[in-house]
Amino acid sequence: MSATEFAAAQWTRATGAGVDPHEYRRVTEGLTSVADWGPSFLRTGHAYLQRADNAGSSLSAGEYLLTAARWFHLATLAPYTEAHRAAAEADRALGRALTVLEPDARQVSGEGFTGWLRGPADAPGTVVVVPGLDSAKEEFLDLVSALLARGLAVFAMDGPGQGVLAATTTFVPDYERVVGRVVDALGVARIGLVGLSLGGYFAARTAALEPRVTAVATVSGPFRLDWQELPPPVRDIMARRAGGNAAAHEFVHHVDLAALAPRIAAPLLVVDGGQDVIPGVTNGEPLARLAPHGSYLSVPHGDHLLGNARADWLPRLGDHMADSLRA
Secondary structure, three states: OOHHHHHHHOHHHHHHOOOOHHHHHHHHHOOOOHHHHHHHHHHHHHHHHHHHHHOOOHHHHHHHHHHHHHHHHHHHHOOOOOHHHHHHHHHHHHHHHHHHHOOOOEEEEEOOEEEEEEOOOOOOOEEEEEOOOOOOHHHHHHHHHHHHHOOOEEEEEEOOOOHHHOOOOOOOOOHHHHHHHHHHHHOOOOEEEEEEOHHHHHHHHHHHHOOOEEEEEEEOOOOEEOOOOOOHHHHHHHHHHHOOHHHHHHHHHHOEOOOOHHHOOOOEEEEEEOOOOOOOEEOOHHHHHHOOOEEEEEEOOOOHHHOOOHHHOHHHHHHHHHHHHHO
């Protein structure tokens, strides 16, 4: 795949993550190959760190740092030997930003997870945001903002094989154990889950097996995966995150919600994009149909993660979580 094709494929994901579309074009138009992606995005992130250092106010510095975190995370989307460095830079920039912008935000880490708890201490519930195959907590800052605006607390996390933990850990099929440790560490009574991409599988599985989950939503989450049909680039990413081809093959074997969906007692919203068609991936309609309290939202023009259609699903998802956690 050429750099131009790769940039086009990542367009709505990058802009959905909150980077300026015009700057995205300027950065990607200068790429001569996909190998240039990581270094170019890393340089862009560092330029925002410099802006933060020179900012005339703490607010401006914090905003620049959030933008840097986005660019550093996006640097990891193409094969890149320094991806672990970019993920670490994203994690640091996010931490610096929240320290400036939200002094009450709290970093919480434990076995197999790390993230930031944000929002009011007296919130009616806490939403755990679960990333996917190659996403991370820095990718979903706009989603977090929508949940915070509805009075909820939010814990955006990296789990095993994700984000800043990808360099030292690998995917686990029993993600519900990780979320269980998160809930224990947060010490809160009402928990919601939002899972994005493969995180949708993690969230739905956890909702079926962790009784403390009060509300759940998935965005572009798989109901089932078929290893033989998955495109080679997806299998390659899976192998890197799972610890090799054999481990990835075994992991994919577990991604099937047919038996677990009927056990999800919490209100469930499943969001899919009509243009999100990936060989080997069964999208979420069966999950919504089999879950006792499932509802389904399909956005015909939405692509994977629906970065091109946020107005069509993000407000509804925010309201679903707020209403369910206040019920």
